Amino acid sequence: MTIKYANDPGTGTHAEKPLIARIIHAFAVPIILGWIAICVALSVFIPSLEEVGQERSVSLSPKEAPSYQAMKHIGQAFNEGNTDSVAMIVLEGKQPLGDEAHKYYDALIRKLRADTKHVQSVQDFWGDPLTAAGAQSNDGKATYVQLNLAGNQGEPLANESVEAVRKIVADTPRPPGITTYVTGAAALVADMHHSGDKSMVKITITTVVVIFVMLLLVYRSPITVIMLLLTVGVELTAARGVVALLGHTGAIGLSTFAVSLLTSLAIAAGTDYGIFIFGRYQEARQAGEDRETAFYTMYRGTAHVILGSGLTIAGATFCLKFARMPYFETLGIPCAVGMLVAVFAALTLGPAVLTVGSRFGLFDPKRLLKVRAGAGSARWWCGGRCPFWPPRAPSPWSVCSRCPDIGPTTTTAPTCPTSSPPTKGSPLRNAISRRPG
The missing domain is CATH 3.30.70.1440 (Multidrug efflux transporter AcrB pore domain)
Structure with a gap:
């Protein structure tokens, strides 16, 4: 079920508000608190995944060999x-x-x-x-x-x-x-099991540090990167907790390989899905959409991608259930279940965090979007050459006078009407006239 809202100022087209997106947008805070409560409950009442892996580890040799x-x-x-x-x-x-x-x-x-x-x-x-x-x-x-x-x-x-x-x-x-x-x-x-469990701490810390540095170089916003990694952390905790619950009750067997692979998959997939969500939201903001409109644009553009990607990974890992080697066979259900939990968390928790953070402007883009038109190397402004480009000193302007107010970023050519250079009295012309020299 979807409803339409007013014309998008950037594209002039009608967009839609999916029902699930409206529910997440309306109940963002309860969704966040619910996921945190689930993680706390799993961490308090269920042993860690490494401990459960030791309790439910399977034989190394296939019994049919x-x-x-x-x-x-x-x-x-x-x-x-x-x-x-x-x-x-x-x-x-x-x-x-x-x-x-x-x-x-x-x-x-x-x-x-x-x-x-x-x-x-x-x-x-x-x-x-x-x-x-x-x-x-x-x-x-x-x-x-x-x-x-x-x-x-x-x-x-x-x-x-x-x-x-x-x-x-x-x-x-x-x-x-x-x-x-x-x-x-x-x-x-036995030593291999202990070494595998101990190495996961070092691997996880190293992975988080590398991801943090790379995302910081891309987004240039520590708040955005920290919130994204916190979201991934909740998804990882929930996925590991659910698998630990199944193993602790005896529903599935585990091995050190299953624990390691599940953790790596959850971190990698959760980070990717977070990039999809936050990146698409920032693209919509750069295109001139307000925060609420950008949220629905993000959900329409990423929900099916996240769902399809997650189900593909879960299905592929589940096929390992049919392997004859016990160590491979135990990879199937734990990894598939963990991926399903991570996908569900990404589709609900990620947008909920985005909703709450966007109300305070935490996820607005920090990078200017450079535009190139045609095969030439000249800079373009609103579909036409700007006779004032480039300024002789760093310019304080970033808003086009003929485009919607989009905050601290420039716009892309497709979102601006083709027009002449800025007219007298426009914010852009006034800013240029005030440049040093």
Whole structure:
């Protein structure tokens, strides 16, 4: 449903006020407060997305893979376990390992075998005289023990098992000169999860700083850039919160890749949509439209673009749901849901922020719009050559006497009627006559 308003002074055509745009314009403040309340509720009552990702992380290996099936079969046949999580404990000394090192090793083995919740089997080769030589290095300074842990690689139980083994190693006093390491496939996957979560903070901060600098160079208005980034921040918080809610309730699985990709997509898409909204509004203001008219011009020109772009990204990421690799499969629903939330926020919160800020003139354009007509390099004024161009000193004028008052910017040639240079008594002619020299 749309209604028409008076002729646009810049184009002379009838424009329309979409129903959704009128609702957003009328209830801008409640919309902003509503989104803030949603973000606060999700942040307070739901764990962070990184924490939920650790709770609901999925297995690294596809269960249909022949290698995975073979490993489970071997574990069952030799009574060593039914998972693909394997860890290694390596003992290294500065001198050949002696009796003290052996006592320390035996203490570790006893504690590991006692933890049946996390350790399914221990391959104690160094403790058996028949296999001790094969488990020790040629110089006698290092040995190892292999563990089969509970939980498949990447799953919460597997990560918990790795932490349990590390705690046993840390709590067991070791003799001087002995260094103990916990490594192996399961430990590497667990470390990858932690590294991915920690790196997101650095990536997010760097991304925001780069975006801030680039937007500041374009808009030359710190207020505009800050408000745009705050809007993106609310969209990002809402998208992450909704996905965290789904993961916390067990509706979806997650991985460190899903968390990273969702955050990057939300920041990138939210910034793009904010540029669409604020940029189109400023173009309308530069064309001579008042603030309310420019708002509706912006919404008519950007709403369908934002919706189409967001649905395309959401649909493309959702297709990853059909992948066989669990790490790829978990990218589908989280990224799609996060993008839908970001799009909905961009279509409601962005225009609402624009409505409130425009009432105080926060988003009016700060850059002059330069006009070129034809293939020549001459400057044009209102469709004709200006005999007073260029002035000998910086000119204080910026408003055309034959065009609507558009504030501190120049106009484009298509919005001005073709006419002669400014007449005597016009603001432009008076400003030029007052120039120095």
